[in-house]
Amino acid sequence: MFPLQILLAYIVLYLLPSNTKSEFISYNLCENNTAYARGSTFETNLKILFTSLIQNTSKTGFFNDTLGNIPDRVYGSSLCRGDISASNCTNCITTASQNLPQLCPYDRGAIVWYEVCMLRYSNKYFFSDLDVDGYRVDNPQNWSDPYQFEQAVVEMMSAISRAAVQSGKMFSTGMVNLTVSDSIYGLVQCTRDLTGDQCLECLNTSMQILEEYCYGNVLGLYQAHSCMLRYETDKFFNSDPFLIVSAPVRINFPPVKISPPPQATAAPEEPSKGKGKKTVPIALGIGIPFVLSSALAIILLICLQRRKSRNRLEEKNIQELKGRKSLLFEFSTLQEATEHFSDLNKLGEGGFGPVYKGKLLDGQEIAVKRLSKGSDQGLSELMNEVQFLAELQHKNLVRLFGVCMEKEEMLLVYEYIRNKSLDTLIFDDESRRKLNWEERLKIIKGISRGLLYLHQDSAIRIVHRDLKAGNILLDENLNPKISDFGLARLLGGDHTQSKTSKVVGTYGYMAPEYAIHGTVSTKVDVFSFGVLILEIITGRSNSSFSGTSAGNLLNYTWEHWTNGTATELIDPSLGDETWLNDEAVRCINIALLCVQMTPNERPNIFSVNLMLTRKRMQVPPPSSPAFVFGDSGIDDRDFEISDNSTSRSSVKYSNNEVTCTEPYPR
Ligand SMILES: *[C@@H]1O[C@H](CO)[C@@H](O)[C@H](O)[C@H]1NC(C)=O
Numbered sequence: 001m002f003p004l005q006i007l008l009a010y011i012v013l014y015l016l017p018s019n020t021k022s023e024f025i026s027y028n029l030c031e032n033n034t035a036y037a038r039g040s041t042f043e044t045n046l047k048i049l050f051t052s053l054i055q056n057t058s059k060t061g062f063f064n065d066t067l068g069n070i071p072d073r074v075y076g077s078s079l080c081r082g083d084i085s086a087s088n089c090t091n092c093i094t095t096a097s098q099n100l101p102q103l104c105p106y107d108r109g110a111i112v113w114y115e116v117c118m119l120r121y122s123n124k125y126f127f128s129d130l131d132v133d134g135y136r137v138d139n140p141q142n143w144s145d146p147y148q149f150e151q152a153v154v155e156m157m158s159a160i161s162r163a164a165v166q167s168g169k170m171f172s173t174g175m176v177n178l179t180v181s182d183s184i185y186g187l188v189q190c191t192r193d194l195t196g197d198q199c200l201e202c203l204n205t206s207m208q209i210l211e212e213y214c215y216g217n218v219l220g221l222y223q224a225h226s227c228m229l230r231y232e233t234d235k236f237f238n239s240d241p242f243l244i245v246s247a248p249v250r251i252n253f254p255p256v257k258i259s260p261p262p263q264a265t266a267a268p269e270e271p272s273k274g275k276g277k278k279t280v281p282i283a284l285g286i287g288i289p290f291v292l293s294s295a296l297a298i299i300l301l302i303c304l305q306r307r308k309s310r311n312r313l314e315e316k317n318i319q320e321l322k323g324r325k326s327l328l329f330e331f332s333t334l335q336e337a338t339e340h341f342s343d344l345n346k347l348g349e350g351g352f353g354p355v356y357k358g359k360l361l362d363g364q365e366i367a368v369k370r371l372s373k374g375s376d377q378g379l380s381e382l383m384n385e386v387q388f389l390a391e392l393q394h395k396n397l398v399r400l401f402g403v404c405m406e407k408e409e410m411l412l413v414y415e416y417i418r419n420k421s422l423d424t425l426i427f428d429d430e431s432r433r434k435l436n437w438e439e440r441l442k443i444i445k446g447i448s449r450g451l452l453y454l455h456q457d458s459a460i461r462i463v464h465r466d467l468k469a470g471n472i473l474l475d476e477n478l479n480p481k482i483s484d485f486g487l488a489r490l491l492g493g494d495h496t497q498s499k500t501s502k503v504v505g506t507y508g509y510m511a512p513e514y515a516i517h518g519t520v521s522t523k524v525d526v527f528s529f530g531v532l533i534l535e536i537i538t539g540r541s542n543s544s545f546s547g548t549s550a551g552n553l554l555n556y557t558w559e560h561w562t563n564g565t566a567t568e569l570i571d572p573s574l575g576d577e578t579w580l581n582d583e584a585v586r587c588i589n590i591a592l593l594c595v596q597m598t599p600n601e602r603p604n605i606f607s608v609n610l611m612l613t614r615k616r617m618q619v620p621p622p623s624s625p626a627f628v629f630g631d632s633g634i635d636d637r638d639f640e641i642s643d644n645s646t647s648r649s650s651v652k653y654s655n656n657e658v659t660c661t662e663p664y665p666r
């Protein structure tokens, strides 16, 4: 499920001894930045920062502050768990600020976590930055039925994560009943400098990490830089659970051991005695009355669920009918909206036809793509596809509103994005200079999240096949939005097969196995994404290298990489600061992993996303990228894609990466 080897190396493991609820849990990480001197301005700023955090955090449970001027500026933030009192919050932050300078002496960056609070400072700006690095506490005692346990935990944690974001408090608690007498309690919280989406992503990733390492354990805690998540069979927080979640209906009954014969007087509650007990074996030694009553309860639950879901289904059908209708646009409407497809409204010419800007009568701005030729699909089939694609909603995807099919014409109606496409920004000398490193990184991460959604999180798996700078649109806040996804599906491309005779795509971005054999997998998009990252960092398009001695961007990058001159690849207009160079070279490393020749060696987008969001996660060294097509030395075996190439376990890294301390050559 997970790139185990990578995570093992970076997740700090800290086991909480069982039955030590009162024992102080604390953990810290030192950033190992340049040391500050005793009595220096930085130290003074840090002290003032701590005072401010101590005084201000308890009001709302979160505070961030900035003190001093560069180079002695210090950024800090502190978070208290949402269920503790103001005085307990202040106490915890006070303890943290007293201990941290001893835990990481003279370090210009550090973080410490306690059970109910967190304190962090750094000389580097970190607000609004999603950071999933953290540590994990678990209790190796297992629930007797780990599957049941895990399902209930995931159900509850997802529900309270959404509740936390919706409430705006970035904090929520919950409970789910596991059996008649046992419950699981959960708590989630994010730092409030994150957006709702970032918070959900942080909690989701943290939960996946716990699922990987603490499957079925009666206690799980993950504290990241940006969020925390905890569940336990004992109630560990100080308030009533905010959300009570009903346990998922079990399909498989736990194995029930009938012999030895039950005592006639066995009371159903007996198995769970004291409160402090963590494991409650329900499969063993439970009387028949209990089994019967729980079976009855489950049947009742199923019936109730059914009734509920039927109502929901009917409601959904009506909604769908309403929705479907509005997906179909009339030609005259679009003609009017675009002023008869006037050249003045033309936004550009894509691979599939021109795109026009339009405005509907209700004022909604749209972009209309006029495809050159009708599809050979039937209308109902097409509507199905449009319906699917219209349901894909993610902030890093351009929304498809609908379609129009009349008079041999086929038009697609999209949301209108004000800013230009990425290629007009990064390949233009003037505009490129205005894009700083943070903005470029934001664009890279956004594209990776959009791809993650297409490849893994949406209801249907979609391989874009034509990912390139021209297909990335930017809104006014420079949020990237992937456009033209699903076009291959929509236009009747043979998407169910892993091989296609119709190779669509753009030279320079195409993975070799796709260009040569037409083999389609999500790794095709990973390859294109790697090229895109390199273009964003260098500010040079892949095509601008034709005719040069390197021949293409990948070759050029690889030459610098192996010569230890990777920093020379970075767009000079970004400046020459050490931290920037380090981050950019790390991104180049990730990009090189994406463009490796063998699809199975390329990481999947989940791993790429993880490497981009977890700064302290080491990135394995790349092997040489795929070069110009038709290069000698291309072996068909290089193109083999194993069955699980689209699942998360496909990242194959060498074992020695764990001990590799030099992430890239210098
Ligand atoms: C800082 O140095 C310590 C001790 O060498 C090491 O254990 C820790 O992982 C380093 N921290 C980071 C963020 O690299």
Ligand SMILES: *[C@@H]1O[C@H](CO)[C@@H](O)[C@H](O)[C@H]1NC(C)=O
Pocket: 051, 052, 053, 055, 056
């Ligand atoms: C935070 O606390 C400091 C005292 O250390 C105070 O001067 C400052 O006004 C407070 N800031 C806010 C935003 O309340």
Ligand SMILES: *[C@@H]1O[C@H](CO)[C@@H](O)[C@H](O)[C@H]1NC(C)=O
Pocket: 083, 084, 085, 088, 238
């Ligand atoms: C505050 O801390 C005390 C002592 O640690 C604890 O007993 C109490 O439950 C806490 N109260 C709240 C509301 O956090």
Ligand SMILES: *[C@@H]1O[C@H](CO)[C@@H](O)[C@H](O)[C@H]1NC(C)=O
Pocket: 140, 141, 142, 146, 215, 216
């Ligand atoms: C809990 O389960 C895991 C795997 O499912 C196993 O490795 C571990 O030993 C179990 N722990 C206990 C205490 O039974």
Ligand SMILES: *[C@@H]1O[C@H](CO)[C@@H](O)[C@H](O)[C@H]1NC(C)=O
Pocket: 154, 157, 158, 203, 204, 207, 208, 457
């Ligand atoms: C994480 O998000 C995915 C997609 O949104 C969802 O299917 C999954 O259940 C989530 N996992 C958790 C633990 O919330």
Ligand SMILES: *[C@@H]1O[C@H](CO)[C@@H](O)[C@H](O)[C@H]1NC(C)=O
Pocket: 177, 180, 181, 182, 183, 244
């Ligand atoms: C869950 O269990 C608790 C205590 O065991 C009980 O008070 C509560 O009513 C139960 N809730 C549901 C929804 O079954």
Ligand SMILES: *[C@@H]1O[C@H](CO)[C@@H](O)[C@H](O)[C@H]1NC(C)=O
Pocket: 064, 065, 066, 127, 128, 192, 193, 194
């Ligand atoms: C707190 O963080 C936000 C970002 O979420 C930032 O805009 C703001 O400037 C920070 N406040 C201070 C005082 O540094």
